[in-house]
Amino acid sequence: MTTLQDHPVSGGQSLPQLPVARRDSLWRRFRRASPFALIYSAAILVFYTIIFIIPFGTGIWLAFQNWDFITTPKFVGLRNFGRAFTDQYFWWALQKTLLFSVVEIALGLSLALLFALALSQILGKWQNIYLSLYYLPVITPLVVSLYLWRWLYRPTGGAFNTLLSSVGLPEQPFLASPQQALWAITAVIIWAHLGTGIVLFLAGINDVPESLFEAARLDGAGFWQSFFKITMPLIRPVLVYQMVVSVIGTVQMFEAFFLIPGPGFSTRTLALYTYELGFRALNLGYGAAVSLIIFVMLLGATVFQLRRWQIQWEH
Amino acid sequence: MARTADTTRLHTPLSPFQRWIVSGKWTKTVVFLILAFFSFAMFYPFIWLLFSSFKTGADILSLPVTLLPKRWTLDAYLMVMDPTRANLPIAYVNSIIVTSGTVISVLITASMGGFIFARLEFPGRDYLFYFVLSTTMVPFLTLLIPLYIVMRELNLLNSLWGVWVPSMFSSFGIFLCRQFVYGIPRELYDAAKIDGSGDFGIYRNIILPLTKPILSALAIFVFLGAFNAYLWPLVILNEEKKLTLPLIIARMANRFGGTDYQAVMAGSVLVSIPPLIVFLIFQKNFVRGIALTGLKG
Numbered sequence: 001m002t003t004l005q006d007h008p009v010s011g012g013q014s015l016p017q018l019p020v021a022r023r024d025s026l027w028r029r030f031r032r033a034s035p036f037a038l039i040y041s042a043a044i045l046v047f048y049t050i051i052f053i054i055p056f057g058t059g060i061w062l063a064f065q066n067w068d069f070i071t072t073p074k075f076v077g078l079r080n081f082g083r084a085f086t087d088q089y090f091w092w093a094l095q096k097t098l099l100f101s102v103v104e105i106a107l108g109l110s111l112a113l114l115f116a117l118a119l120s121q122i123l124g125k126w127q128n129i130y131l132s133l134y135y136l137p138v139i140t141p142l143v144v145s146l147y148l149w150r151w152l153y154r155p156t157g158g159a160f161n162t163l164l165s166s167v168g169l170p171e172q173p174f175l176a177s178p179q180q181a182l183w184a185i186t187a188v189i190i191w192a193h194l195g196t197g198i199v200l201f202l203a204g205i206n207d208v209p210e211s212l213f214e215a216a217r218l219d220g221a222g223f224w225q226s227f228f229k230i231t232m233p234l235i236r237p238v239l240v241y242q243m244v245v246s247v248i249g250t251v252q253m254f255e256a257f258f259l260i261p262g263p264g265f266s267t268r269t270l271a272l273y274t275y276e277l278g279f280r281a282l283n284l285g286y287g288a289a290v291s292l293i294i295f296v297m298l299l300g301a302t303v304f305q306l307r308r309w310q311i312q313w314e315h
Numbered sequence: 316m317a318r319t320a321d322t323t324r325l326h327t328p329l330s331p332f333q334r335w336i337v338s339g340k341w342t343k344t345v346v347f348l349i350l351a352f353f354s355f356a357m358f359y360p361f362i363w364l365l366f367s368s369f370k371t372g373a374d375i376l377s378l379p380v381t382l383l384p385k386r387w388t389l390d391a392y393l394m395v396m397d398p399t400r401a402n403l404p405i406a407y408v409n410s411i412i413v414t415s416g417t418v419i420s421v422l423i424t425a426s427m428g429g430f431i432f433a434r435l436e437f438p439g440r441d442y443l444f445y446f447v448l449s450t451t452m453v454p455f456l457t458l459l460i461p462l463y464i465v466m467r468e469l470n471l472l473n474s475l476w477g478v479w480v481p482s483m484f485s486s487f488g489i490f491l492c493r494q495f496v497y498g499i500p501r502e503l504y505d506a507a508k509i510d511g512s513g514d515f516g517i518y519r520n521i522i523l524p525l526t527k528p529i530l531s532a533l534a535i536f537v538f539l540g541a542f543n544a545y546l547w548p549l550v551i552l553n554e555e556k557k558l559t560l561p562l563i564i565a566r567m568a569n570r571f572g573g574t575d576y577q578a579v580m581a582g583s584v585l586v587s588i589p590p591l592i593v594f595l596i597f598q599k600n601f602v603r604g605i606a607l608t609g610l611k612g
C-alpha cells in the first residue's frame with residue numbers, strides 16, 4: 001500500500017516501483033495504427049519515390065554519364081563537373097544568374113519594404129485598394145507580363161521610348177542591347193514580384209503592437225528611429241524567410257530569359273543553360289551535372305542565410 | 316487688458332491649410348499621393364494591354380504610338396476565339412482541367428497529411444514527415460531533366476496527366492495543414508474517438524470542416540502556381556491541342572507577334588481573367604491566409 005509520503009511528488013523518501021512501460025514491438029505498433037494513416041503513408045511514399053527519389057537518384061547517376069537520349073549512356077566519371085569549371089558558357093551563365101539574383105532581391109525587397117512601410121501609414125479601405133493594385137502583377141501569368149513588357153520595351157514605337165522622347169531623353173534599345181537586356185528583364189521581374197513582398201511585410205508591420213510605437217514616441221523616438229529599432233527587428237523573420245525564398249526563386253527563374261531574351265548570351269542564366277543542355281543540345285549528363293551544381297549552391301546559400309540570421313537573432 | 320488682447324491673438328483660429336500643416340497630417344497626405352503615383356505606375360502596363368487589345372492590326376503598328384485605339388474593335392478577340400485561327404479555346408479547357416485537378420488533389424492530400432502527421436500515430440511517422448519536408452530543399456531545376464526521363468518511361472509525355480502527376484502532393488501544403496491541425500484542440504479528436512468514429516470519419520467530419528480557412532488560402536497559391544506554370548508544361552507537352560494557356564500565349568506571340576500584336580494582347584487579357592476572378596473571390600481569405608501561414612513571423 002502506498003501512502004502519500006511514498007509518492008515521489010509529495011516528497012516521499014523512496015521511489016515506489018513503478019511498472020516501466022514496455023515498448024511495443026514494431027509489428028504490434030503497426031497493427032495498432034489506423035489503416036487510414038497507413039494507406040496514406042503508402043501512397044505518399046509511392047508518390048515521392050516516383051517524383052523525387054528516382055529522379056534525384058537518376059540525376060546524380062546521370063551527372064557521371066555521357067548520354068544523348070539515343071545511344072547507351074557512357075560512364076565518364078567526374079568529367080562533367082570538371083567540364084563545368086573550364087566551360088566559358090557556364091561561367092557566363094553563373095555571372096548572369098548572380099547579377100540578376102542579387103539586384104532583383106536587393107532592389108525588390110528594399111522597394112517592397114518601403115512600400116509596406118508607406119502603406120502601413122494608411123489605414124482601412126485605401127490600404128486594401130492599394131494592396132490589390134500592387135498585387136495585380138503577381139496574379140497575372142508571368143508569360144502575359146513578359147510579352148506585355150517586351151511590347152512596351154520596343155526600340156521604335158514602344159511605350160517607354162515614346163515616354164522618354166516626350167520628356168526629351170534619348171531613346172533606349174532596352175532588350176535589343178547586350179548591356180541593357182539583363183537589367184530590363186530584372187525590372188520586369190521586380191515589378192512582377194513586388195506585391196508578394198509588400199503583402200508579407202505589411203502583414204508583419206501591422207502585427208507589431210501599437211503600444212511599442214506609442215512608448216517609443218513618448219520616449220522621443222522619431223519615425224525612422226522606431227522603424228530601425230522596433231519594426232525591423234520584429235519583422236526580421238519575415239525578411240529572412242522572404243530572402244531565402246527569393247534566392248531559390250530567382251536562381252530558378254526561367255520564363256523571362258527563355259521568352260524575352262537579350263541578344264547572344266547576354267541573358268542566358270544557369271536555369272536557361274540547364275534547359276538548353278538537356279532539351280536542345282541533348283547533352284543530358286552535362287545538364288544534370290550543372291543542375292546538381294545549382295542544387296549545391298542553393299543549399300549552401302540557404303544554410304548560410306539561416307545561420308547568419310540565427311546568430312543575429314540571438315543577440 | 317493687454318493680457319486679454321494677447322490671448323485673443325494667440326487663439327486666432329488657424330486656416331484649414333495651417334491646421335493641416337501644424338497637425339502633421341500632411342505627411343500622411345504626401346505618402347498617400349506617392350503611393351497613388353506608384354500604384355498608377357504599377358498599373359500602367361495593364362492599361363496598355365487593355366487598350367491595345369481593342370486596336371486594329373494597322374492601328375497597333377502605326378507611329379507615333381497612341382494609348383487609345385483610333386478605332387475600337389473586337390476583331391482581335393474574335394480572332395483568338397476562332398478555333399480555326401488560334402487554339403485558345405482548347406488551351407482554356409486544358410488549363411482548367413490541369414489546374415482544377417492540381418488544386419483538388421493538393422487540398423485533399425494536404426489536409427489528410429496535416430491531420431495524419433499531427434494526430435495519428437504509427438511507426439516512422441516523424442521520419443516520413445521530415446522526409447517529405449526535406450524534398451523542398453531540392454530545387455525543381457535539379458529534377459527537371461531526370462523527372463522528364465521518368466515521365467518518358469511512364470509514357471506520360473505529351474499528356475495532361477504528365478503535367479498533373481508531379482503536383483498531386485505538396486510538401487508545403489502538408490506542412491501548413493499540420494501546423495494548423497496542431498491548433499485544433501486534441502479533445503475534439505479524442506471525443507470523436509470515444510464516440511466510435513474511425514479516423515477517416517474524424518478527418519471527413521471534424522478536421523476537414525475546421526481546416527477550411529487554411530485550405531482556401533492554400534487553394535489560391537496552388538491555383539496561381541498551376542495556372543501560371545510554364546517550364547514543366549513546356550517540357551511535357553508539345554502537341555498544339557494539348558497546350559495550356561501560358562504555352563499558347565507564347566506560341567501566339569511568336570506567330571502573330573510581328574504583325575498581329577493586338578491578337579497577343581487580346582489573348583493575354585483573356586488568360587489573365589481566371590486568376591483575377593479567383594483572386595477577387597478569395598481576397599479576404601488570402602490576406603487571412605498569409606496571417607495563418609505564420610510566414611509573417
